[in-house]
Amino acid sequence: MPNTTPSPSLNDPRALLRHLFDVAVQRALPLHNTAAFLPTPPKGRTVVIGAGKAGGAMAQAVEALWPADAPISGLVVTRYDHTPPRPAGLKDRIEVVEASHPVPDAAGLAAAQRILQLTQGLTADDLVLCLISGGGSSLLTLPADGLTLEDKQRINRELLNSGANILEMN
Known part of the structure; x- marks a missing residue:
């Protein structure tokens, strides 16, 4: 435009x-x-997943640009207080939840677990759109086997306190 x-x-x-x-x-x-990057709707389901500080705005853009007659659903996690106001008349088709950034919290862990569940049972006829922006690694935290959320939080805090820059932390 x-x-x-x-x-x-x-x-x-x-x-x-x-x-x-x-x-x-x-x-x-x-x-x-966003419009130039959206594919045509598939024969099956369209599931939107994602995370980042711009996650709410990206989800709203996809909702606004996706054909009204094409089903779409999903879950995107953004930072607390970063979900933009919903434009009047925009149908709510993608759930947006909030979690902590830069130190991950239980809400981000729960969102990551829910996103994993949303991707189960998909077929070749389905489409997954993944929306990622800055902050995604903190907002969508899922510790590897043998690690806990508390381990990730401690390591993250230690890196922040060390003065490491974002590239070093990632």
């Missing part, structure tokens, strides 16, 4: 910078960049 608002003049640098910022933020919103 191209922006048709005229650009401010170079004579007003503050207005020009504000305009550039607003255009960049608008373009980064999932509703404005």
Whole structure:
């Protein structure tokens, strides 16, 4: 969706910078960049799974862009207080739950377990759309065998306190 608002003049640098910022933020919103990546609905079910700080906005974009007559369901986990307000008239087809970031919590663990359950029994006629944004590894935590949620929380806190950057932590 191209922006048709005229650009401010170079004579007003503050207005020009504000305009550039607003255009960049608008373009980064999932509703404005998701449509080109959505496949056609399958013969079977469409299940949406995902996690990240933009998870709620991404789920809403898929709900808005997915054909109204094509069934879709799923579960996406986002950070507490990061679920955007639901646009008026947008049908709620993908559940969005919230969990802790950057230190994982029981809500993220429960979401990961539910997502695993949602993917059981799928066939070649079904489609899984996976929505991942920053923070997904914390929000969708599922400890490996032999580890507990408390182990992951402790390690995560220790890494945060060590000054490790996000690349080192991941």
